[in-house]
Amino acid sequence: MGLFGTDGVRGRANADKMTAEMALKLGAAVGRYFRRDGSDAAHRVVIGKDTRLSGYMLENALTAGLTSTGMNVLLLSPVPTPAVGMLTTSMRADLGIMISASHNPAEDNGIKLFGPDGFKLSDAVEAEIEAMMAGDIPLAPAEGIGRAKHVYDGRFRYAERVKATFPAGMRLDGLKVVVDCANGAAYRTAPEVLWELGATVIPVGTDPNGHNINRDCGSTHTDTAAQAVVAHGADLGISLDGDADRVMILDGDGRVADGDQLMALFAARWASDGRLRGDSLVATVMSNLGLERFLAGRGIALHRTKVGDRYVVEAMRQHGFNLGGEQSGHIVMTDYATTGDGLLAGLQFAAEMVRTGRPAAELMESFETVPQRLENVRYGAGAQPLEAEAVKRAIAAAEARVAGTGRLLIRASGTEPLIRVMAECEDDTLLNSVVEEVAEAVRACA
Incomplete structure (x- = not known):
């Protein structure tokens, strides 16, 4: 597996590939990539992060690499991932970087890259940057080294942009909302935005300490928000993940909509x-x-x-x-x-x-779901379960069994060493059977 996965670089902090050394090299490569025109014009990058302890380490290493190639760095501190995309364009930056492992535990971290248009970089561009990291990266002369400074109003700019998407003339007055921020990047912004739009806000997961992001809270652990919704008699629950780019919605009984x-x-x-x-x-x-x-x-x-x-x-x-x-x-x-x-997305649901x-x-129940089961099978370093003949045979047999009544999807995670075994089928017995058989075959080769 290369450096980049399905959403940037991700791994266990201070181990594997997610080290300060890697971030330094990546910062230099990215800086050089976006300065390929050789001009002396000012080039800038915005860097945001979530609340993980390792964010400090990676932020400093990226900053060193970027400034070494002449990039000027604007440090946003904790902001949601979508804020980085927005601020990259509004602040006329050449590049945006978000330091986050999204919904992963605090021990992990990641680096997501955005182009000057605010959209994530393509596979092709990431491949070019990774290739640059394998060689010597030309550094800026002493007089051309970049500067770094903190930008303290980034989250406020983002908050105003998000509020502007809410229908004109509409308010959330009278609506009681639980918002679970997963002890992550939106721990201040989300409650503030909802309150300013008129809601009565019950905040959850708003006390980050560097280690508790996504821990028993947020969009992957919705029981916490569900309990708060029921306990406070709330009308709505909005459960975010660590970098606030995904959401789960809860009704007044704590039931979840994906x-x-x-x-x-x-x-x-x-x-x-x-x-x-x-x-x-x-x-x-x-x-x-x-x-x-x-x-x-x-x-x-x-x-x-x-x-x-x-x-x-x-x-x-x-x-x-x-x-x-x-x-x-x-x-x-x-x-x-x-x-x-x-x-x-949570605001748009509330507006509806x-x-x-x-x-x-x-x-939150527009359609009846077809029964679906997902089994995640972790594998060890160096293993390639999907290349094993036994696994291929198990997958082929399972596909034949569900043909015409459902579907089977087997894939390797792009962010963790997991094989994801997913099936959908109207017949629960058949559904469980095919998932268990494929998952067992994968475990045997993991």
């Missing part, structure tokens, strides 16, 4: 308003068959991509579509943002509650 249900709601609403470009939605291969059937019944096409919000965005840009996302909670609305934005006068429970 990204598929949110995309169904937004796609249907936008289509009825004539806002859905191309009458199409972009989602990944992981999205439920129920979503596909729901959209087809309304004349909306579903375009599937590889897993990863960057691939969703690439397809959206290629075809001119403006709505897409992932079952995991990345919701991409390119009318407003260049990447998934959990807070923005206000507009319709309907409770969250009614809005």
